[in-house]
Amino acid sequence: MFAQRLKNLKPYKPGEQPKDREYIKLNANENPYLPSPKIKDALKDIELQKLALYPDPDSHELKKAIAKSLNKTGGVLVPAADQKPLGFEITEDMIFCGNGSDEVLSFVFYAFFDSDKPLVSPEFSYSFYPVYAGYYGINLLKVPLNADFTLNTKAMLDVDSTGMIFANPNAPTGMALSVDEIEAMLKAYPKDKVFVVDEAYTDFSGYTVLPLLKKYENLLVIRTFSKSMSFAGMRLGFAVGAPALIQALTTTKNSFNHFPTDAFCQASAIAACSDIEWYSENCRKIIKTRDAFSKALVDSGWNVLPSKTNFVLVSKDGMPGKAVYEAIKAKGILVRYFDIDVIRDFVRITIGTDEQMEKLLEIIRTI
Numbered sequence: 283m284f285a286q287r288l289k290n291l292k293p294y295k296p297g298e299q300p301k302d303r304e305y306i307k308l309n310a311n312e313n314p315y316l317p318s319p320k321i322k323d324a325l326k327d328i329e330l331q332k333l334a335l336y337p338d339p340d341s342h343e344l345k346k347a348i349a350k351s352l353n354k355t356g357g358v359l360v361p362a363a364d365q366k367p368l369g370f371e372i373t374e375d376m377i378f379c380g381n382g383s384d385e386v387l388s389f390v391f392y393a394f395f396d397s398d399k400p401l402v403s404p405e406f407s408y409s410f411y412p413v414y415a416g417y418y419g420i421n422l423l424k425v426p427l428n429a430d431f432t433l434n435t436k437a438m439l440d441v442d443s444t445g446m447i448f449a450n451p452n453a454p455t456g457m458a459l460s461v462d463e464i465e466a467m468l469k470a471y472p473k474d475k476v477f478v479v480d481e482a483y484t485d486f487s488g489y490t491v492l493p494l495l496k497k498y499e500n501l502l503v504i505r506t507f508s509k510s511m512s513f514a515g516m517r518l519g520f521a522v523g524a525p526a527l528i529q530a531l532t533t534t535k536n537s538f539n540h541f542p543t544d545a546f547c548q549a550s551a552i553a554a555c556s557d558i559e560w561y562s563e564n565c566r567k568i569i570k571t572r573d574a575f576s577k578a579l580v581d582s583g584w585n586v587l588p589s590k591t592n593f594v595l596v597s598k599d600g601m602p603g604k605a606v607y608e609a610i611k612a613k614g615i616l617v618r619y620f621d622i623d624v625i626r627d628f629v630r631i632t633i634g635t636d637e638q639m640e641k642l643l644e645i646i647r648t649i
């Protein structure tokens with residue numbers, strides 16, 4: 283009854299959503315702040331007739347809106363003082379939209395990575411990469427991190443690979459390579475292989491590699507609306523890259539699902555893009571909360587990896603991650619722990635509001 287291939291699937295496990303009581307959810311890197319009120323207006327005005335018709339399969343207006351907002355901000359919501367300007371204009375033909383960046387990533391794996399050589403990724407990065415590699419029969423080579431949790435870029439480049447993928451800032455460490463470090467990798471990497479940087483958390487880091495697109499046509503940048511744009515429930519991710527790469531993703535999409543972004547999604551995301559200040563402000567708040575929370579934890583004797591994201595990976599000597607997770611859950615807050623060597627002693631905590639983090643700090647101080 284079941285196809286052979288089904289046996290081999292190893293599905294991704296998202297953050298839990300238990301229903302036994304109300305929890306403060308700090309386990310899925312969701313944004314604690316509301317999306318822009320302009321979205322409500324846009325949806326109020328949407329004609330019901332629109333829902334009876336198929337949406338624009340290629341999200342043209344949405345891609346234009348995304349391009350415009352990237353050009354306006356320079357590619358990052360809260361840019362650091364030394365983030366380089368884009369230096370070119372991002373155009374619609376450089377953008378591909380999908381049903382969450384998870385779906386965009388699945389098309390990326392399908393379109394660019396072969397099975398004859400390994401696909402290179404850090405040992406700890408987004409845990410959907412091994413899932414897609416398994417799904418498509420791609421051999422994923424996970425390169426161990428350095429002892430300080432930074433990426434071992436030299437070892438990653440030493441592999442004769444079909445492609446390269448990592449998150450920057452990385453998850454679940456929260457740590458980032460600098461734009462210069464990534465450019466050094468691109469310089470050393472074959473120009474005919476696609477080099478993917480997943481910038482899901484880049485808006486919280488101050489930096490983006492988007493300016494490098496001008497020089498490196500094999501660079502593909504993956505973004506999501508889920509984290510910094512408070513849009514996880516609506517499902518929207520996108521890729522930015524050279525038009526030839528975008529065309530390959532479109533061909534892949536049109537061989538699988540013509541309409542990954544529905545009419546509601548397109549209309550509300552366009553409205554979101556018209557209110558970038560709203561999101562920049564929320565991002566600024568999260569960064570501030572993150573830095574204050576990190577400092578408070580360090581002051582209480584915890585180890586905190588330096589985060590450039592909306593979460594922190596933390597540990598307390600002598601306490602396994604699972605025990606910390608359970609103690610916090612018993613008090614009504616969900617965080618994430620990983621049943622994996624090396625990071626077994628850590629929990630990953632999403633940055634919520636100041637109020638939520640205060641509550642968590644009180645709990646943490648008692649365990």
Ligand SMILES: *Cc1c(COP(=O)(O)O)cnc(C)c1O
Pocket residue numbers: 311381382383384385408449453480482505506507508514517518519
């Ligand atoms: C959250 C996340 C994604 C997925 O985002 P969606 O757009 O919600 O599918 C992709 N990559 C990384 C590194 C993430 O943390």
